[in-house]
Amino acid sequence: MEKKMIKQMMMALLLAMMPFAASAQEISIGGSWANEPAKLGKNKTLDTSVMECIYNYRIIDHSVGDMREYHAILEIGDSISKFESYGSYRLDSVLGGKQQMSNEDFFKLYNIYRPDFKEFLLENVNTNQLSYYGKVSIDSYTYQEKTPQINWVLSDSTKEICGYLCHQATATFRGRNWVAWYCDIPKNVGPWKLNGLSGLILEAQTEDKEHFFTAISVRKSSSPITITDKEYFKTTREHFNQALADYKSNPAKSWKNSPWAPKDMNGKPMPIPKRKLFYNPLEKE
16 A cells, blocks of 8 residues: 555656656556556536637746747636636546546546646636636645736727737736737636636737737637546645745755655665756736
């Protein structure tokens, strides 16, 4: 039982580190553990989406001289909207009907639908509450806050995105200046935490061009909006952001006193070089 738990913890640690690699290699596993049943969390349906918007999301981190491009999806229901990695959405869709599969089969699917990032957000329009779910190393956290009120300044500028005529709006939100473009679809949501305009936000970019969301597909939907039943540590936005920033600046520090820290053949801890991971937070305050 102890060896089984160690294997599960090491795989969880590997999965936690993968999003930070520029080009993560495929995971392959062997031995008897490969044939053991994978732990598939049960999905709880929160709402049914009526529309989905897929975004290209580009981030620049000047401190490490790197740029990443991801794909994200916004699922929009009558009461709930969910923003997450498009890879996570596809993986959940494939796993949704599975009652059981082996660890080997799970990681084969994971390699195909590997999520670009692990965070996701749920916004409830009935309770005016936003729930954030994210990871720091191998630990999963969640926090709740009231749906942010963003003071947008409207402009007469227009342009077309995905076939929709969009209008420009600007705002300062949590330390960043944003330029957004919203259409006439009557949904006052958008990528990440951006919201509060009279129509769906199809594009948003920070003034410094470090973060850029742009819609590449808008489609009708009738798919369930779900959340996987698993345990999360409850925290606050401030504490989570600080913990994540600390981890990204020096991930080796979190391994220092960990039983999973690398050891030499004599069982003595091996030095772990300090390195900064790719990280440029959307929120500066």
